[in-house]
Amino acid sequence: MKIQPRHPARRASALLALSLALSGTAAPALAARIENPVAVFSGIDKITGRITTFDVYVGETVQFGALQVTPRVCYSRDETEAPKTTTFVEVDEITLDRKIRRLFTGWMFADSPGLNAVDHAVYDVWLKECKQQSDVPAPTQGN
DSSP, X not given: OXXXXXXXXXXXXXXXXXXXXXXXXXXXXXXXXXXXXXXXXXXXXXXXXXXXXXXXXXXXXXXXXXXXXXXEEEEEEOTTSOOOOEEEEEEEEEOTTSOEEEEEEEEEETTOTTTTOEEOSSEEEEEEEEESOOSSOOOOOOO
């Protein structure tokens, strides 16, 4: 006969879950994400050292130097929650022979700009924030 070792931590977790279920106390709800129409990026031109901040509407493309930046979504949380601002973005480079080459597709995180920021020989781009409005006029809708 093989004796199974006891796991006090598992037992405590199971008892806690059972007691919460029986008491009717629910676990805390996950923070709701807010979908924003505008992503705010910063970019640096490594040659001049100039940093530029620019707004981009979700689904639109803005050119920064030789890069084209297109956010697909931009999420944030309510002010009462811990900050977590993310965007799913596509970044393309216009090459010298006028071809478009995809440099980056993925998530960017405002609280970790070094994680998944676009690193290019001349330009870097990173997410600063997401917001509901911009001073930049919204793109016009086609007929």
